[in-house]
Amino acid sequence: MAGTVVWLRDDLRLSDNPALSEAARSGDDVVVCYLLDEESPGIRPLGGASRWWLHHSLASLGRDLAELGVHLTLRRGAAASVIPALLEETRADTLLWNRRYGLAERNVDAGIKVWCGEHGIRANSFQANLLFEPWAVTSGSGEPYRVFTPFWRACMDRQSPRAPLEAPSSLRGGPPPVSDELEYWALLPTTPDWAQGLRNTWTPGEGSAHQRLDDFLDSRVEGYRTNRDLPATEGTSRLSPHLRFGEISPFQIWHAARERRDAAVSEDIRVFGSELGWREFCWQLLYFNPELATKNYRPEFDAFAWESSTGAELHAWQKGRTGYPLVDAGMRQMEETGWMHNRVRMVTGSFLIKNLLVDWRVGERWFWDRLVDADTASNAANWQWVAGSGADASPYFRVFNPVTQSRKFDPEGKYLLRYVPELADAENIHEPWKGRSEGYPAPVVDLKESRERALAAFQALRGT
Incomplete structure (x- = not known):
């Protein structure tokens, strides 16, 4: 009897899973496998928060598969040795997977496909996790897009x-x-167990992903174009970690949103759809620029005069003790929940890069470890956007002022107080150094002086 192995990666779901659907149609005996590969060349190991999510997502998927009478097979190691061994062990004649788009992952998959061809095994891949294949959307000259809007x-x-x-x-x-x-994989933290905030905030799994989408479309999509900028408001979908691990597909989100599109929310749905579009843009950038997380997209930034990436100022940023409430609230939200509001991500990133003059790659690595939605493409592309070194980037001279931002988007300080409770008795919650604020640190840098220093460094770069 012929057999089929379905190799799952960032697609931990049963619905809208083309590889799994193809296996079901075949009528073969089906083995569903997840491989934790941290050994293949170029594969980036998951950060701590993502490992926590992966554990619970796999547990959920295992339960869902068991209801269909299939066991989720877990293996660990380099794909080039583990997948062929599994195929030989099961005597399968077909291997199916959904495509990945990072260069290291593509190289792994290409090698496996070659091995399958040499051993008489049919290998087939499917589009499952992006609405548009990165190579399919190019400019009139056939080049990848550098700017989001025309893309x-x-x-x-x-x-x-x-x-x-x-x-x-x-x-x-x-x-x-x-x-x-x-x-046995020890994906969960133990000593210390720092994940209580994650457990209080998230329920990984396909069912939870769809419930979150339904809740958003039922009760929060109206006003999204405005509310998404308010960190104290539950104004976003918070689907990003579910998308990151493929518990829900962009096709499911796209069509569910379109079905709810009426006159009252048409503009909100359009803006929400453009956020999916930004994710697609980030993946196209990574596809054509595989070193996006480590190499400046704009090479002129290679000469930028970054300050030291160690020291008290960096530590204060990491721990949410900079003396600037919006920066500190964001960093503490991430530490507690594994997630940070998108506008606050821009502010915290800008503060590190421009007020502290720390290389954007230091921040990218910190977020990679702390975020449950640490996505290979979006994390790198967004950090480069803030730095000014990326595609369609925010100009380097645009420096997000954390005081202006909190006054505009959290005027009553509800978000600030949620994560920086020691400001409860502050006379000036947005600028606590201007009055009494017991137990809260003084600013690590002066905003005006540090901004001028950043602009001077940028001017020096332009003169090189």
């Missing part, structure tokens, strides 16, 4: 994204291979 306009001029697939109603599960125990 997204070109996407919208193409055929509408396909409809999502239903989850298989049944799978034919053969004898399950030997599997690692999830607990």
Whole structure:
């Protein structure tokens, strides 16, 4: 009897999973495998918060598959050795997966496809995690886009994204291979256990992803274009970690949002859709610039005069003790929940890069470890956007003032007090150094002086 192995990666769901649907249609005995690969060349190991999410997402997926009569097989190691061994062990004649877009991942997949061809095994891949393949949307000259607006306009001029697939109603599960125990992977923190805030905030898994989408579209999408900028308001979808691990697909989000599009929320839906578009843009950037997390997209920034990436100022930023309430609230929100409001991400990133003159790559690595939605493409592209070194970047001379930002987007200080409670008795919650503020640190830098220093460094770069 023929057998099929479905190799899951960043697609931990049953519905709208083309590889899994193809396996169900085949009628073969199906083995569903997740491989934790931290050994293949160029594969970036997950950060701590993402490892926590992965554990619980796999546990949820395992339960969902068990209801279909299929065991989730867990393996760990380099794909080039583990996947062929699994195929030989199961005597499968077909291997199916959904595509990945990082260069290291593509190299791994290409190597596996070559091995399969040499051993008479059919290997097939599918589009599952991006609305548009990165190579399919190019400019009139055939080049990848460098600016978001024409990129997204070109996407919208193409055929509408396909409809999502239903989850298989049944799978034919053969004898399950030997599997690692999830607990054996030690993805969860123990000493110390710093994940209580994550447990209080999130429920990983496909079911939770769809519940979050439904809740957003039912009760929060109206006013999204304004409320998404207010960190004290539950104004965003918070779907990013579910998308990161593929518990829900962009096709499902796109079509669910379109179905709710009426006159009252049409502009909100359009803006919400453009956020999916920004994710697509980031992945195109990574596809054509594989070193996006470590190399300036704009090479002129290679000569930028960064300050030391160690010391008291950096430590204060990491721990939310800079003396600037919005920066500190954001960093503490991330430390507690594994997530940070998007506008606050821009402010905290700008403060590190421009007020402290710390290389954007230091911040990118810190966020990679602390965020449950640490996405290979978006994390790098967004940090480069703030730095001014990326595509369609915020100009370097645009420095987000954390005081102006908090006054505008959190005027009553509700967000600030949620994460910086020692400001409860401050006379001036947005500028606590201007009055009494017991137990809160003084600013680590002066905003005006540090801004002028950053602009001088940028001017020196332009003169090189």
